[in-house]
Amino acid sequence: MALPVALRVGPGYLCLSRAQYDTLYAAPLSAARLRELYGFPAEMAGRLDWRSVAVVLPEFLRRTGLAYCDFLALWRSGHVLFENGASRQDGNTHPDEHADAHGFPHCPPCCADDYVLHFPEASSVDDALARLAVFIRLWRSLHCLPGAGYGFAELSDICAVLGLTAGGKPNPGFIAQLAAFQILRDDWSLALGVDDTAPDGASAADRTRLLGLWPAPGTRPSAGRSTTCWRGSKTVPNASTPRGGARAASRATGRRNS
Numbered sequence: 001m002a003l004p005v006a007l008r009v010g011p012g013y014l015c016l017s018r019a020q021y022d023t024l025y026a027a028p029l030s031a032a033r034l035r036e037l038y039g040f041p042a043e044m045a046g047r048l049d050w051r052s053v054a055v056v057l058p059e060f061l062r063r064t065g066l067a068y069c070d071f072l073a074l075w076r077s078g079h080v081l082f083e084n085g086a087s088r089q090d091g092n093t094h095p096d097e098h099a100d101a102h103g104f105p106h107c108p109p110c111c112a113d114d115y116v117l118h119f120p121e122a123s124s125v126d127d128a129l130a131r132l133a134v135f136i137r138l139w140r141s142l143h144c145l146p147g148a149g150y151g152f153a154e155l156s157d158i159c160a161v162l163g164l165t166a167g168g169k170p171n172p173g174f175i176a177q178l179a180a181f182q183i184l185r186d187d188w189s190l191a192l193g194v195d196d197t198a199p200d201g202a203s204a205a206d207r208t209r210l211l212g213l214w215p216a217p218g219t220r221p222s223a224g225r226s227t228t229c230w231r232g233s234k235t236v237p238n239a240s241t242p243r244g245g246a247r248a249a250s251r252a253t254g255r256r257n258s
Helices: 018-025 031-037 050-054 057-064 068-077 085-090 125-142 152-162 174-188 209-213 245-257
Strands: 228-231 234-237
Touching (some): 018 174, 031 125, 050 125, 057 068, 057 125, 068 125, 068 152, 152 209
Antiparallel strands (some): 228 234
């Protein structure tokens, strides 16, 4: 399902400026811009490459503005796969009795400097840090909307289905799709329809049923996911176009002007 939302409406509805859209969502980040997003004025931070500093847990938290509980939610979402690299280097797969293997403790660690982000499947550290930076900023931006305070796991599913990236690069059409998704939810008061019983390995659209309206390219939404949407215990029929499309444009314009 693809709902028509103009580019001029999409960013404004999601509390994004055109500059934010152009920098974060329309084209890949340059090396210099990525470094600046993490607050480093130069390639070297003292005697170390800035990347070596940014992946140390306390520095990563400070430079992304995340609380430790939010960091854990980010890690568990799996949007960008990472693990505790320090445990790989010293052979200690359980650096803390309350941590998962190659993982992070459930509470803020006493020796936080011993924890280092390692990206086992990323093509490069720059690629992983760029994806994290964009994802975290999107998560924070959406919290300006009353109905878009998504957790990292929910947002990861949304990004997977709506296509935050395409072919490893930013998808310029993602923000329009996300705005359409949010307008649909806001105008119809739709819940996400999260299925807490979904098995491990379930697709994002199976875990978050409303996303079944946006099938993968070349596929059709399954009847179980797309024929009804959830609003509490009631069901409402799907709509090809959300109510209040003109109101959405007006609200987005109002946000840009405020």
